[in-house]
Amino acid sequence: MTTALAPSSTLSAADRCDRCGAQAYVRVTLTSGGELLFCAHHSREHAEKLRNIAITIHDETGKLEDTPAVAAEDDR
Numbered sequence: 001m002t003t004a005l006a007p008s009s010t011l012s013a014a015d016r017c018d019r020c021g022a023q024a025y026v027r028v029t030l031t032s033g034g035e036l037l038f039c040a041h042h043s044r045e046h047a048e049k050l051r052n053i054a055i056t057i058h059d060e061t062g063k064l065e066d067t068p069a070v071a072a073e074d075d076r
């Protein structure tokens with residue numbers, strides 16, 4: 001098969017949503033071997049489609065309790 005993709009590395013602040021550039025909380029590994037990153041908002045928006053094309057969906061949206069409308073600065 002293919003090379004080692006670090007299977008369960010967590011997402012960091014450097015990971016950005018492919019759609020809007022906000023911090024990514026969901027990483028989707030595609031059947032094609034590619035990867036997509038989504039923020040909580042866009043992962044929800046595309047969830048149905050993603051289920052059809054994804055091998056794994058690594059979801060860290062549980063980290064978000066209250067989701068601000070915009071990308072918050074890390075001021076916590």
Ligand SMILES: [Zn+2]
Nearest residue numbers: 017020039042
């Ligand atoms: Zn987004």
